[in-house]
Amino acid sequence: MYYGGIEAGGTKFVCAVSDKDFKIIERVSIPTTAPEETLQHIFEFFDNYQLDSIGIGSFGPIDVNRKSATYGYVTSTPKKGWNNYDFVGAIKGRYDIPVAWTTDVNAAAFGEYRKGxxxxxxxxxxxxxxxxxxxxxxxxxxxxxxxxxxxxxxxxxxxxxxxxxxxxxxxxxxxxxxxxxxxxxxxxxxxxxxxxxxxxxxxxxxxxxxxxxxxxxxxxxxxxxxxxxxxxxxxxxxxxxxxxxxxxxxxxxxxxxxxxxxxxxPGLGDNAGITGSLLLAAEKAI
Missing domain, CATH: 3.30.420.40 (ATPase, nucleotide binding domain)
Known part of the structure; x- marks a missing residue:
């Protein structure tokens, strides 16, 4: 069983794959550029694994309301190219697996709650x-x-x-x-x-x-x-x-x-966000 985690920041994306015990097998850091370019690097990384689920902690603002037509979108960000971008839709379009979606700080909070x-x-x-x-x-x-x-x-x-x-x-x-x-x-x-x-x-x-x-x-x-x-x-x-x-x-x-x-x-230091993303992926896979 493999979980994917994405800590999506305005400057860089950290992507990681862990096993069921949350031991990180591989991680990469990807510069945040245009969505299509950034996602292509993400796909190149995750395509090497048979993932069971993915957890995303993203810069925002984002839409986390499941009843909303724009659930899964990055919304009113000033980050060029990412305004009103269907982030979850792009991930699910590539991988037909459960995706957990929240803010980067929510993911960090969850990581610290569980492991920090x-x-x-x-x-x-x-x-x-x-x-x-x-x-x-x-x-x-x-x-x-x-x-x-x-x-x-x-x-x-x-x-x-x-x-x-x-x-x-x-x-x-x-x-x-x-x-x-x-x-x-x-x-x-x-x-x-x-x-x-x-x-x-x-x-x-x-x-x-x-x-x-x-x-x-x-x-x-x-x-x-x-x-x-x-x-x-x-x-x-x-x-x-x-x-x-x-x-x-x-x-x-x-x-x-x-x-x-x-x-x-933070007990997890700079790893709170990616740890939380992996933990949320695991919860989504259950």
Whole structure:
């Protein structure tokens, strides 16, 4: 039995094949170009295997509503060529097997729930902070979706008293993504976050925004674990700063687990998304 996994990102696609025990047999990284070109490389990879199912965790926005005429589509993405693209249709047109379809962050959340930092919990929330900000949540083994998938990066936050940055989100200006994602850091400071000194005062401002978001998610969902991944969160000095700010903003309104175990890094590292995609493929094959 073989499962296929696709972690579809705006910059690259990671594709992998695993056996029934989720041991990865082979994986490749494919640059994200035009859909037809990207899919051709995907087909060349998966054609070497007799797959039982495929799980896809995709950049978005995507349509996850099974009642919708555009279920399986990448919808209003600014990624050239991918707007209103029938991704699932293209995969199923090549392989007549079950296909699991969700966002990349939902897949990462599911991977962390089953195999990572939340594997002994009933619920978790995964937030990626990088080129964009997105989040997914799993409760009692189920990914949370409604008429669409969550857009946790576009919640509104209060400006830090020392920060008058207007944000870079073309839709909302200074929403969380617009004010705290990697491009916002670079535009505000004229330097990439990865090149900023770890002791720079800006990281306290970044922590202020991310802590606000985590308090909001906690108030709404009360997950057992909050997992923060993505390129910006490779700045490990952010974690204690976020925990400190979270405590201030929460102000003892509700109790949470110990913050050192509540706000954590991904146990699977950069493999959360592809692991989740393979796990979802397995569930679809049952």
């Amino acid at each position: 930092s939340a594997q002994n919990s009933k619920s978790c929330l995964y937030l990626t902070v990088g080129t964009g900000i997105g989040g997914g949540a799993v409760v009692n083994g189920e990914i949370i979706d409604g008429f669409g998938h969550p857009e946790m990066g576009h919640i509104l936050v209060r400006n830090h008293p020392e920060d008058d940055f207007e944000g870079v989100c073309p839709y909302h200006g200074n929403c969380l993504e617009g004010i705290a994602a990697g491009p916002a850091i670079e535009k505000r400071l004229n330097i990439k976050g990865q090149d900023l000194e770890k002791s720079d005062h800006y990281w306290e401002i970044e922590a202020y925004y991310l802590a606000q978001a985590l308090v909001n998610y906690t108030m709404i969902l009360r997950p057992e674990v909050l997992i923060l991944g993505g390129g910006v969160m490779k700045q490990e000095q952010l974690f204690p700063l976020i925990r400190t700010e979270f405590k201030k903003v929460m102000n003892e309104y509700v109790t949470t687990p110990d913050l050192d175990t509540y706000i954590v890094a």
